[in-house]
Amino acid sequence: MTDIYIDADACPVRDETYRVAARLTVKVFVVSNGSRPIRQPGLSNVNMVLVGDSADAADDWITEHISAIDVCVTSDIPLASRCLKKGARAVSPTRKHWTPANIGNVSRRKSVGCLR
Numbered sequence: 001m002t003d004i005y006i007d008a009d010a011c012p013v014r015d016e017t018y019r020v021a022a023r024l025t026v027k028v029f030v031v032s033n034g035s036r037p038i039r040q041p042g043l044s045n046v047n048m049v050l051v052g053d054s055a056d057a058a059d060d061w062i063t064e065h066i067s068a069i070d071v072c073v074t075s076d077i078p079l080a081s082r083c084l085k086k087g088a089r090a091v092s093p094t095r096k097h098w099t100p101a102n103i104g105n106v107s108r109r110k111s112v113g114c115l116r
Helices: 014-024 057-065 077-085 100-115
Strands: 003-007 027-032 046-050 071-073 089-091
Touching: 003 014, 003 057, 014 027, 027 057, 057 077, 071 077, 077 089, 077 100
Parallel strands: 003 027, 003 071, 027 046, 071 089
Antiparallel strands: none
16 A cells, blocks of 8 residues: 655645545654754654754665655655655655656756856
């Protein structure tokens, strides 16, 4: 069964994801380092995961637990790339479906922008 992993600290679509997951009876893992308070929705299919406060702790946890049949909701391009390498699907909060082709283009543009 597919699970949904939310990179939660900067995710504006948590509530929408909860509603979809409840309708489809899918488990959701809301992963946060606690930098922002996140309200527990009180749904049995939603699991709140609090990780350490290091910069990549949430990304590391998601990458360790996600599998090829799962979906990650993130605007974090490096995390999306890591999920794709594990065969999982990745989507941004704006519904952009990350693929190896478009993630590489975005990464290259950001790298070039840093050189300016």
